[in-house]
Amino acid sequence: MNKQIIINGVGGQGVIFLSQILSKVTLNKGFKIKVAETLGMARRGGSVISFLKIGDYNSPMIIPKDGDILICLHENELDNGLYYLKENGKIYLNSNKYFDATQVALKHNNPKMTNVIFLGYITKDRDFPFSYEEIIEVLPEKSKNYFDIGYHESKSN
Amino acid sequence: MHKEILLGNEAVALGLLEGGCNVISAYPGTPSSEVLPYANHLNKKFNLQRFVEWSVNEKSAFELAYANAIAGGNSAVIMKQVGLNVAMDPLMSAAYIGLKGAMVVVVADDPGPYSSQTEQDTRFAAMFAKLPVLDPSTPQEGREFAKKALKISNKYEIPVILRLTNRVSHGKQDIEYEEIPKINLDIKFEKNPQRWAAIPRFRYLQHIELNNKIKKLANENEYSLKKYNDKNKNLIITSGCCYSHIIDSLKYLNCEKVDVLKLDMPYPLNIEVSDIINNYENILIIEETMPVIEYQILKYRNNVDGRLTGIIPGEGELSIDKIVKIVSEYFKIKFVQFPEFNTKSKKPELCPGCPHRSSFYAIIKAFPKGIYPSDIGCYTLGLNMNAVDTCLCMGATINQASGFYHAFKSQNKEIPPIVATIGDSTFYHSGVTALINSVYNKSAFVLVVLDNGTTAMTGFQPTPESGILNSGHGNKVPLKEVIKGCGIEKIHVLNPNNINEMIECLKECWDYSVKNEKISVIIAKEPCTLLKLREKDYKFIKIKINEDKCTGCRVCSDKFQCPSLIYDEKRKKVFIDYSTCNGCGVCVQVCKFEAIEIE
Numbered sequence: 001m002n003k004q005i006i007i008n009g010v011g012g013q014g015v016i017f018l019s020q021i022l023s024k025v026t027l028n029k030g031f032k033i034k035v036a037e038t039l040g041m042a043r044r045g046g047s048v049i050s051f052l053k054i055g056d057y058n059s060p061m062i063i064p065k066d067g068d069i070l071i072c073l074h075e076n077e078l079d080n081g082l083y084y085l086k087e088n089g090k091i092y093l094n095s096n097k098y099f100d101a102t103q104v105a106l107k108h109n110n111p112k113m114t115n116v117i118f119l120g121y122i123t124k125d126r127d128f129p130f131s132y133e134e135i136i137e138v139l140p141e142k143s144k145n146y147f148d149i150g151y152h153e154s155k156s157n
Numbered sequence: 158m159h160k161e162i163l164l165g166n167e168a169v170a171l172g173l174l175e176g177g178c179n180v181i182s183a184y185p186g187t188p189s190s191e192v193l194p195y196a197n198h199l200n201k202k203f204n205l206q207r208f209v210e211w212s213v214n215e216k217s218a219f220e221l222a223y224a225n226a227i228a229g230g231n232s233a234v235i236m237k238q239v240g241l242n243v244a245m246d247p248l249m250s251a252a253y254i255g256l257k258g259a260m261v262v263v264v265a266d267d268p269g270p271y272s273s274q275t276e277q278d279t280r281f282a283a284m285f286a287k288l289p290v291l292d293p294s295t296p297q298e299g300r301e302f303a304k305k306a307l308k309i310s311n312k313y314e315i316p317v318i319l320r321l322t323n324r325v326s327h328g329k330q331d332i333e334y335e336e337i338p339k340i341n342l343d344i345k346f347e348k349n350p351q352r353w354a355a356i357p358r359f360r361y362l363q364h365i366e367l368n369n370k371i372k373k374l375a376n377e378n379e380y381s382l383k384k385y386n387d388k389n390k391n392l393i394i395t396s397g398c399c400y401s402h403i404i405d406s407l408k409y410l411n412c413e414k415v416d417v418l419k420l421d422m423p424y425p426l427n428i429e430v431s432d433i434i435n436n437y438e439n440i441l442i443i444e445e446t447m448p449v450i451e452y453q454i455l456k457y458r459n460n461v462d463g464r465l466t467g468i469i470p471g472e473g474e475l476s477i478d479k480i481v482k483i484v485s486e487y488f489k490i491k492f493v494q495f496p497e498f499n500t501k502s503k504k505p506e507l508c509p510g511c512p513h514r515s516s517f518y519a520i521i522k523a524f525p526k527g528i529y530p531s532d533i534g535c536y537t538l539g540l541n542m543n544a545v546d547t548c549l550c551m552g553a554t555i556n557q558a559s560g561f562y563h564a565f566k567s568q569n570k571e572i573p574p575i576v577a578t579i580g581d582s583t584f585y586h587s588g589v590t591a592l593i594n595s596v597y598n599k600s601a602f603v604l605v606v607l608d609n610g611t612t613a614m615t616g617f618q619p620t621p622e623s624g625i626l627n628s629g630h631g632n633k634v635p636l637k638e639v640i641k642g643c644g645i646e647k648i649h650v651l652n653p654n655n656i657n658e659m660i661e662c663l664k665e666c667w668d669y670s671v672k673n674e675k676i677s678v679i680i681a682k683e684p685c686t687l688l689k690l691r692e693k694d695y696k697f698i699k700i701k702i703n704e705d706k707c708t709g710c711r712v713c714s715d716k717f718q719c720p721s722l723i724y725d726e727k728r729k730k731v732f733i734d735y736s737t738c739n740g741c742g743v744c745v746q747v748c749k750f751e752a753i754e755i756e
Contacts, residue, residue, distance in 0.1 A: 010503055011505065012508070012737060020162075023162045023329060024162065026162075026331075027160065027161070027162050027331050032331055033162065033329070033330065033331050034295075034328060034329065034330055035162065035328065035329035035330070036324060036327065036328050036329075037327055037329070038271075038327075045503070045504075045505055045506040045507075045508065045720055046502065046503050046504055046505035046506070047502040047503045057405055058294070058295065058400070058401035058402075058404040058405050059324075059398075059401035059402045059404070059405040059477050060324060060328035060329065060330075060401070061324065061402065061405075061476060061477040062477075063405070063406070063409050063477050063478060063481055064478050064495040064496070064498070065493075065495060065496070066409065076503070077503070079500035080500050080502060083496070083498055083500065102736050105736070106735055106736060111735060111736040111737070114736065
């Protein structure tokens with residue numbers, strides 16, 4: 001499998017956490033992986049972007065317009081992510097226009113779980129390369145419930 | 158067998174322990190900060206009994222590690238590129254004197270820059286110090302080169318630099334490793350003052366010895382040539398992370414007409430390289446951020462292209478998109494141009510609930526026309542609030558405040574209020590000597606130490622005030638006592654989240670300082686919000702906006718600048734973004750219309 005995934009949003013939304021979870025899943029599936037993450041000063045509320053390159057790659061950076069999948073946690077950051085996505089690439093956008101994980105998280109009184117709820121939602125999509133079982137296995141205990149919430153929310157949509 | 162996804166920095170830590178380091182020291186700084194914590198983690202996991210220290214600055218970290226190497230131990234010291242400037246003094250000298258065991262100096266560069274003051278190239282510093290430098294291209298290579306560096310260091314009895322860049326340090330890769338074996342080193346100090354305390358006459362001899370070592374090392378320097386086609390007349394010469402970008406770029410461009418020469422050790426260059434390059438007609442040197450290989454190649458051949466001939470930009474990261482463009486243009490390979498990148502990236506800002514915000518707000522309220530020297534840390538983001546006027550290097554704020562004072566005073570000009578800010582960790586790093594200097598030389602200003610009890614920016618490393626060590630508890634070095642010891646007579650400790658109290662205190666301190674020609678210090682003491690949030694009994698204060706009272710004056714959103722208070726252009730009112738609010742409740746004090754209420 002050669003797949004290039006872009007995850008982006010703003011600092012504090014848990015972009016890095018999602019990147020870590022999907023990296024672990026990839027590792028469990030036995031694929032090679034290269035990852036690039038934004039750390040340091042930019043994490044303090046600034047634009048954050050993470051690249052996952054699964055398969056036969058050397059560099060952790062994605063070439064513009066070459067990525068396969070974009071997971072965007074913040075609508076304002078969409079253009080930053082789209083820059084790296086192929087013309088026919090798959091977009092998962094957390095937004096009140098489609099599926100608003102931020103609102104669902106607020107409804108459950110845990111805004112910090114927005115990322116996990118969104119991951120649950122997109123896992124339901126049949127184009128998403130990771131399964132429910134593969135992800136739930138690597139999630140920390142306290143996140144599992146929220147992953148389920150996102151996963152089941154999508155059923156009703 | 159363990160298989161994990163490791164950061165480049167973590168892979169380097171693994172390599173250092175596998176290579177047998179018994180002493181590892183560091184001062185945190187992006188992008189180097191994750192090496193030491195992972196070394197500490199592995200040390201505990203495998204019960205290795207190695208010594209792992211957060212030092213107060215890079216110079217201290219270097220000197221400690223170097224002594225261990227003199228005594229036959231295997232040392233590693235870790236820092237960011239500008240940290241090496243701080244440790245340059247012992248490094249230059251250690252190159253001459255050499256060592257007995259082994260020592261690797263891990264330095265992480267930040268081309269971009271993303272989180273640094275400069276884009277300096279540590280390979281250049283290695284050349285300056287006449288020390289060999291290894292430049293890994295992936296996390297796995299970081300691990301291998303860490304071990305290789307220790308071996309070279311031991312063989313030639315000199316420190317070896319392991320240079321990382323942010324894409325290696327903060328890149329991740331799947332890595333397999335076995336249990337790390339225990340070591341038993343023969344530690345002893347063999348007295349030899351002619352070597353360890355050499356006077357200038359002996360330093361001259363040591364310099365000859367160092368030159369000979371570098372010559373020998375050049376002959377053993379390894380390189381690899383990736384040949385795509387025997388008839389190729391095009392060549393790229395590179396080292397480090399650029400290599401990874403180049404290989405992926407050539408694949409993306411479906412290009413097999415360019416070969417790639419990779420130098421594991423970009424300095425000192427092996428003379429054999431000249432034989433290889435003479436087989437090629439078009440040669441491009443791609444390296445970041447300075448022409449280190451290029452300068453050395455010029456000795457053998459002058460018709461090469463690179464940074465010196467203007468093909469490679471003189472500044473900025475050589476990101477993969479830039480490399481695709483450069484390679485395709487230089488070797489005339491067709492490719493579809495990338496679209497313009499004209500989207501705006503969101504600026505970093507102080508977190509919701511950050512106590513520094515309160516301090517800065519008090520400072521601009523107390524002295525709207527003041528001069529605000531500041532320093533390196535999260536609080537540099539006080540820039541957004543117009544509460545930071547300068548940021549030079551670690552610890553500079555204090556001497557800069559002193560310099561501004563003397564500039565005005567020497568010309569009998571009215572002295573504007575000068576309020577310097579510095580973080581607690583930065584103060585211990587290099588603020589202490591600056592404060593002694595300023596007291597001694599009769600300066601007058603207000604110094605605010607933003608004491609959040611940690612090194613927040615780089616991942617919450619402990620400070621000397623906490624006395625917390627990697628191995629448990631050390632000794633506390635209390636901030637107030639240190640400041641008192643520097644000769645400061647007026648010291649106030651307060652919680653900056655009581656904004657009015659802080660404003661009054663600032664005014665009182667400046668009056669005192671001007672009148673008495675003395676420095677006054679406020680310790681603004683309140684833990685980092687991100688740490689407070691981790692506590693079980695954290696009290697979240699839920700606030701709400703009383704829309705009847707909100708006049709849309711924007712003081713809370715634009716002056717106080719909490720990211721959770723957002724002005725709604727349509728409704729002309731402020732609303733609260735509950736998805737980011739950390740419930741500090743400080744904004745209640747900021748609204749003079751009492752529109753922000755506690756729910």
